[in-house]
Amino acid sequence: MLRVENLVVHFKSKVGVVRAVDGVSFELGNEKFVFVGESGSGKTVLAMAIVRLLPNNTTVSGKIIFDGINLLKLSEEEMREIRNRRIAYIPQSQASLNPLMKVGYQCAEPLLEQGMEKGRAVRKISELLEFFGIGSRFKDYPHKLSGGMRQRALLVIGLSREPEIIIADEPTKGLDAIKREQVVEAFQKLGQRALMVITHDLPFAERIADRIAVMYCGKIVEISAAKEFFECPLHPYSTGLLESLPERGLKPIRGFQPSMVSLPEGCRFRERCDFASANCAREPPLLNLDGHWVRCWLYADEVC
Helix, strand or coil, rough: CCCEEEEEEEEEEEEEEEEEEEEEEECCCCCEEEEEECCCHHHHHHHHHCCCCCCEEEEEEEEEECEEEEEHHHCHHHHHHHHHHHHEEEEEHHHHCCCCCCCHHHHHHHHHHCCHHHHHHHHHHHHHHCCCCHHHHHCCCHHCCCHHHHHHHHHHHHCCCCCCEEECCCCCCCCCHHHHHHHHHHHCCCCEEEEEEEECCHHHHHHCCCCCEECCEEEEEEEEEEEHHHCCCCCCHHHHHCCCCHHHHHCCCCCCCCCCCCCCCCCCCCCCCCCCCCHHHHHCCEEECCCCCCCCCCHHHHHH
């Protein structure tokens, strides 16, 4: 349904070029594909590149193929039509809500733009708001809602249109355990619809994901089935992410991510990795181990 090929997204800044996404390739089918990784790994930039919502100081190359069309070649008007009807992007920034427009009518606006009758649109939005526990806030302005409530309103906007692809950026941000469970339930009700989720919330990812992609410093370092990832991750960085969870020992990954302006040569994780060797001074390829992909020299001999 969606194919990304060698996507590169760089930003010009006062201190140099930020290599936010640096050669990312993957395919998204009718599945729940979850992208995880530390802040600054490029996950949100990747999502925004797919829907073409990046600032003007951005350089983008590669291909984003949807329904046989390269989205990077479309005009802004053509891309707006795709965003309105076929690919929904649910941002993590609550500033995307219009402060001058009541929440319920704001949620219904995309449905009205699609030609849905007003009464039907209002009923549908009312049901979704009620499902997420904010049904009484239909006529409230965004500033009257808590951060968690505004996050749920964004989810309602994205889910209401029933698009072919939903891209959700940090959908559980600011939510308590009960509201997170509602998001899990909502996503599970989508069935086999194409869903791409960006999250730091690994327990949430484990609940909903069919596949997991791990990003580090602008690159995908691992892709696997979710069950396999949580039981037996291959990349040392993936192992570190899981071991940092309280239920797995609360062991943080040592060190810090390098600057995206001055990235190290070779493996970008090597300065934090307990298994680094001389090989890691070279860029590791993304290796296929029976459908489990990993970007690490530790497994090079297994595919020779």
